[in-house]
Amino acid sequence: MPALPPAEIGAPFFDIDTPALVIDLDAMERNMALLAARVKALGVRLRPHAKTHKSAIIAAKQVALGAVGICCQKVAEAEALAAGGVRDILVSNEVVGGRKLARLAALARQIKIGVCVDHLDQVALLNEAARQAGSRIDVLIEIDVGGRRCGIAPGPLAVTFAAEIARCANLRFGGLQAYHGRAQHLRTPAERQAAIGAAQRGVADTVAHLKAAGFACDTIGGAGTGTFLLEGGSGVWNELQAGSYIFMDADYARNVSDEGGNAPRFEHALFVLATVMSATSTEQVVVDAGHKALSNDSGFPDVWQRPGLAYQRPSDEHGIITVAAGAQPPAWGNKLLLVPGHCDPTVNLHDWYVGVRDFGTPHARVETLWPVDARGALG
Amino acid sequence: MPALPPAEIGAPFFDIDTPALVIDLDAMERNMALLAARVKALGVRLRPHAKTHKSAIIAAKQVALGAVGICCQKVAEAEALAAGGVRDILVSNEVVGGRKLARLAALARQIKIGVCVDHLDQVALLNEAARQAGSRIDVLIEIDVGGRRCGIAPGPLAVTFAAEIARCANLRFGGLQAYHGRAQHLRTPAERQAAIGAAQRGVADTVAHLKAAGFACDTIGGAGTGTFLLEGGSGVWNELQAGSYIFMDADYARNVSDEGGNAPRFEHALFVLATVMSATSTEQVVVDAGHKALSNDSGFPDVWQRPGLAYQRPSDEHGIITVAAGAQPPAWGNKLLLVPGHCDPTVNLHDWYVGVRDFGTPHARVETLWPVDARGALG
Structure with a gap:
């Protein structure tokens, strides 16, 4: 069953119970407006990835700012977000298995659905599922542009896939999926430029082959x-x-952010609020947020605006906050804000967002409680 | 909202959709019977920790095998398990914050509740919460026996705490909590013996001080x-x-298991079932279970009974299965069983257990679907 929300709407900030997933609403809105403006200036479309936030309410805000739709990774995410009103979803991932294909095809009767393929057998299976459901699905060919995960090799092979898709009455060839996940976290601009430059050559080559074949x-x-x-x-x-731009995380903050001095500065807008639940030492205290409240796969969280404090040695329900020499140890019962190392899997651990207005001021108040609609949507 | 269950009761094993949290029911039952018998032979009580399974149904099975009650770490876990019928719960952890104390005290009107303290101020706060609720709470003093997490130092300080607890009309002094979490994962028997030996001296010293003071x-x-x-x-x-004995995990399996040749051999009983969703290379394939289906905090999962296959480089929704030279690469669409690196936080990522009877045989069938009652119970 979903957990109780950790706060009431209208409550002052420090009445929020812990651990809680807290949004600085002003910072999130600035991040959303900034990204939307930058993408618009580039003259391309925006389809933000909802695997970060898993929230139909946030997706609606992205669409209101000009997004053409959203992406997600799982059929169950698409179902949860469609139930919340999203009308155009690309599952930017391969969907394998009869039960999932039937669900995807059923969803395509209600909203616009796209999905990716990198295996020829999958094309016929998708078409059959859509035929049985009486729906039509957009299909993108995923190419591996350097992530070494899913996707076919760039180049002429895509023509075989496009031809197969074009033969299927319940599918529509939608184009290419060319995502380079690993490039996001290369630390220097030069590394990121090199990775995307190589990806770009592969995409351009694939597009040329498809064009020559009439696709x-x-x-x-x-x-x-x-x-x-x-x-x-x-x-x-x-x-x-x-x-990730809506929330940012501690790992992204470790990137050296400068594409020619031009890169937008997104703000940390997502935090896990934790309480000091044990303080028996001057060198460390213990907070009530461990692996079950924070995903530590990309490094531990930062302790927000508390120099000398570091989050260490998490266990399931505890984190150790070490106190550097000269730093002020937090008192028993105090609350600390933690910047998650990796937002996406951290969000997936919580049932509720606590949206705070005037964050960081004495007037900080709980403005919203939003469900994490697609929390646990694995299938 | 909770996800749909990934299977139907009665379905054959390979109809289970993925990713799914699968129990080998026979192995789990053998583990439960073995531990219960060994604890009984030791002449001590058993109060299994439910933070592993978060399931009222499994807790009831443990009680049926002689457990006096269960432990959990969070008030929200206690609420979820009490709602499922558990009648005696020790929150083997400190509970800090007025909202949580009020909930704990309310729960103590319905069932037997114990909780731990390591701060003197907490004793009065607990008593006031229980007074307002009209309930009584058992209080254990947590001592730090080597885990360097919560707990006061062993020795005479516990007498001050016991005296304070004894003065409170709505509390009852219940004894000591002396858990050494880090010792569980020391790899050799000699290391574990040394750690528990040191802990034992601290506990005995504390008990002696309490006894001398009449507690x-x-x-x-x-x-x-x-x-x-x-x-x-x-x-x-x-x-x-x-x-953890009910399920075991890949990390526990790395322990050298031999206390004088006498240690019981618990079996792996919990798995994440995953599908090969991309297979574009002979050196690796991709499965549909990443950080959101598996907690990788204690190492990556093992691939069950598939020599030469290794789980690597997880991302949010993907895991890479590398194929050693000479090993058989799994085919596109195949399903693989993964032994989680760490069961407790992996269970917390799923809404459902799929209980399988005759696991590993051609007759394997889904016998049960159990909700993970306290999934996400953070507060």
Whole structure:
């Protein structure tokens, strides 16, 4: 069953119970407006990735700012977000298995659905599922542009796929999915430029092969928060899929952020609020947020605006806050804000967002409680 | 909202959709019977830790095998398990914050509730919450026996706490909480013996101080799956809190398991079933279970009974399965069983257990679908 929300709407900030997933609403809104403006200036479409936030309410805000729709990774995410009102969803991932295909095809009767393929057998299976459901599905061919995960090799092979898709009455060839996830977290601008430059050559080559065979790509999708200026300015990609920009996280903050001095500065807008639940030492205290409240796969959280404090040695329900020499140890019962190391899997651990207005001021108040609609949507 | 279950009761094993949290019911039942028998032979009580399974149904099975009650770490877990019928719960952790104390005290009107303290101010706050609720709460003093997390130092300080608890009309002094979490995962028997030996001296010293001051400890609780024979045979601890034994995980399997050749062999009983969703290379394939389906905090999962396959480089929704030279690469669409690196936070990512009977045989069938009742119970 979903957990109780950790706060009431209208409550002052420090009445929020812990651990809680807290949004600085003003910072999130600035991040959303900034990204939307930058993508618009690039002259390309925006289809933000909802695997970050898993929220139909946030997706609606992205669409209101000009997004053509959203991406997600799982059929169950698409179902949850469609139930919340999203009308155009690309599952930017391969969907394998009869039950999931039937659900995807059923959803395509209600809203516009796209999905990716990198295996020829999948094309016929998708078509059959859509035929049985009486729906039509857009299909993008995923190409591996350097992530070494899913996707076929760039080049002429895509023509075989496009021809197969074009033969299927319940499918529509939608273009290419060309996402380079690893490039997002390369630390220096030069590394990111090199990675996206190599990806760009592969995409352009694939598009040329498809064009020569008579296949036009409506969508050439990809890019994330760490590199979207590169894909968006390449003249090749036409639909950007950034997601993390709304919240940012401690790992993204470790990127050296400068594409020619031009990169937008997104703000940390997502935090896990934790309480000091044990303080028996001057060298460390213990907070009530461990692996079950924070995903530590990309490093531990930062302690927000508390120099000398570091989050260490998490266990399931505890984190140790070490106190550097000369730093002020937090008192028993105090609350600390933690900047998650990796937002997406951290969000997935919580049932509720606590949206705070005037964050960081004495007037900070709980303005909203939003469900994490697609929390646990694995299938 | 909770996700749909990934299977139907009665379905054959390979109709289970993925990713799914799968229990080998026979192995789990053998683990439960084995631990119960070994603890009984030690002449001490068993209070298994439900933070592993978060399931009222599994807790009821543990009680049916002789457990006096269960432990959990969070008030919200206690609420979820009490709602499922558990009647005696120790929150083996400190509870800090007015909202949580009020909920804990309310729960103590319905069932037997114990909780731990390591701060004197907390004693009065607990008593006031119980007074307002009209309930009584058992209070254990947590001592730090080597885990360097919560707990006061062993020795005479506990007398001050016991006296304070004894003065409170709505509290009852219940004894000591003396859990050494880090000792569970020390790799060699000698290391584990040394750690629990040191803990034992601290516990015995604390008990002696309390006794001299007129305070008897009904409960001296602690121990986990990696060390329970040591605490249980010490003559000091009288209530064991092992949890992981029901499922085991890949990290526990890395322990050298031999306390004098006497250690019980628990079996892997919990798996994440995943599908090969992309297979574009002979050196690796991609499965549909990443950080959101598996907690990788204690190492990556093992691939069950598939020599030469290794799970690597997880991202949010993907895991890479590398194929060693000479090993058979799994085909596109195949399903693989993964042994989680760490069961407890992996369970917390799923809404459903799929309980399979005759696991690993051609007759394997879905016998049960159990909700993970306390999934996401953070507060």
